[in-house]
Amino acid sequence: MNIGNSNNEKGSINIGLIVDAQDEIACNWANWLVQWLTKDVEQNFPEFFWRFSVLKRQDFSRSVPPDPLNLLEFGSDIKIEYGFDYVLVLTSFPLKSRFEQGVSGVPSNMLETAVISLARILELEDRERQEKAFIGLVKHSLGHLWGLDHNSESVMRPRKFWTGEFPYDWSDQEKRKILRHLRDAADPRVEEASPIKSKWKFYLKVLSLEWPAILKDVLISRSVLMMFHLGRFIAATAVSMIFLFLSAEAWEMGAAIKSGWLDLLLAFVIFASILSIYFGQNLHVISRSDRMKEQAVRSRIVLFATLFVGMVSFWINLFIISSLIIAVLPENVLAGWAGMGGKPLPAFHFSKLMATFGVLASAVGGNLEEEQDIKALLVYTEET
Numbered sequence: 001m002n003i004g005n006s007n008n009e010k011g012s013i014n015i016g017l018i019v020d021a022q023d024e025i026a027c028n029w030a031n032w033l034v035q036w037l038t039k040d041v042e043q044n045f046p047e048f049f050w051r052f053s054v055l056k057r058q059d060f061s062r063s064v065p066p067d068p069l070n071l072l073e074f075g076s077d078i079k080i081e082y083g084f085d086y087v088l089v090l091t092s093f094p095l096k097s098r099f100e101q102g103v104s105g106v107p108s109n110m111l112e113t114a115v116i117s118l119a120r121i122l123e124l125e126d127r128e129r130q131e132k133a134f135i136g137l138v139k140h141s142l143g144h145l146w147g148l149d150h151n152s153e154s155v156m157r158p159r160k161f162w163t164g165e166f167p168y169d170w171s172d173q174e175k176r177k178i179l180r181h182l183r184d185a186a187d188p189r190v191e192e193a194s195p196i197k198s199k200w201k202f203y204l205k206v207l208s209l210e211w212p213a214i215l216k217d218v219l220i221s222r223s224v225l226m227m228f229h230l231g232r233f234i235a236a237t238a239v240s241m242i243f244l245f246l247s248a249e250a251w252e253m254g255a256a257i258k259s260g261w262l263d264l265l266l267a268f269v270i271f272a273s274i275l276s277i278y279f280g281q282n283l284h285v286i287s288r289s290d291r292m293k294e295q296a297v298r299s300r301i302v303l304f305a306t307l308f309v310g311m312v313s314f315w316i317n318l319f320i321i322s323s324l325i326i327a328v329l330p331e332n333v334l335a336g337w338a339g340m341g342g343k344p345l346p347a348f349h350f351s352k353l354m355a356t357f358g359v360l361a362s363a364v365g366g367n368l369e370e371e372q373d374i375k376a377l378l379v380y381t382e383e384t
């Protein structure tokens with residue numbers, strides 16, 4: 001974003017609409033949307049200069065059905081290249097859905113980009129309803145990009161189908177929230193404020209300036225429950241946990257490991273499993289622009305932090321489950337396996353050990369999971 005010069009204090013917001021040059025329907029709707037949306041946001045947020053650009057691209061992905069993840073990455077690359085603040089990718093084809101039954105829109109806070117499909121909306125009976133449904137979906141997605149959560153009283157109401165039903169607008173409270181969000185975002189980007197050569201300094205600078213917003217992005221995303229969306233991931237963990245619990249060697253080894261070493265092992269395992277998923281799943285290429293643009297760096301930090309929170313919360317869950325299982329199993333048998341020689345079983349120590357092995361197993365399982373699904377889970381704000 002650019003802060004206006006001295007004779008004008010308004011910040012400007014650039015939004016790019018990206019369509020397939022061969023997708024005539026999407027091109028027409030994009031032109032219509034720009035006219036309509038310009039009026040709407042200028043009225044709602046006169047604090048900013050609004051600039052919309054429609055980009056008709058020849059290199060638009062033509063896979064059928066289009067994968068929203070590819071389109072988000074495509075949009076995010078163009079966003080960085082052209083310096084847009086937000087990007088909407090429009091298509092008239094129905095999108096590939098991953099987590100929900102059907103999907104018309106996929107916003108991504110992390111990439112500040114949303115993918116919108118007109119396919120289901122165009123099935124509605126008349127043009128008026130189609131317009132209303134389209135506007136609702138676009139405003140819902142933009143609301144997410146601008147930091148809003150769901151709210152049943154406004155256009156932020158979560159919906160399975162976009163049929164052009166009321167309400168079509170953000171609430172007054174939400175508009176104030178959007179204004180605050182856009183004002184924060186309207187601060188000059190790091191690379192605009194001062195040229196920094198060192199990569200690490202650039203990361204630290206972005207982190208020091210943006211940490212509250214980054215933290216919010218990480219906690220809003222489904223990172224805490226992330227691991228439970230992945231079937232094979234859980235299966236790998238469950239199988240190895242069962243074998244661990246039933247093998248005397250694991251208990252014997254647990255008894256032999258000192259608590260301090262176990263803590264060290266735990267830190268190492270969590271760190272190694274994050275790295276293995278991050279690089280094993282090619283997550284580092286999500287925002288692949290080499291230039292140290294603030295947005296690209298920010299996306300990478302959010303991604304890494306999300307993975308970290310996901311792993312740690314996963315470990316905590318495994319720890320609780322292990323504690324419960326240990327509480328249920330007969331203590332004298334377990335103490336015998338562990339070779340405790342009549343001493344009481346240190347349940348805390350063993351729960352920690354089992355959870356740590358569980359995370360280790362899951363990291364191996366995580367790399368079996370479809371790369372695209374893990375990526376989608378991290379990048380999508382939702383499917384709507």
Ligand SMILES: [Zn+2]
Pocket residue numbers: 140144150156157158382384
């Ligand atoms: Zn939503």
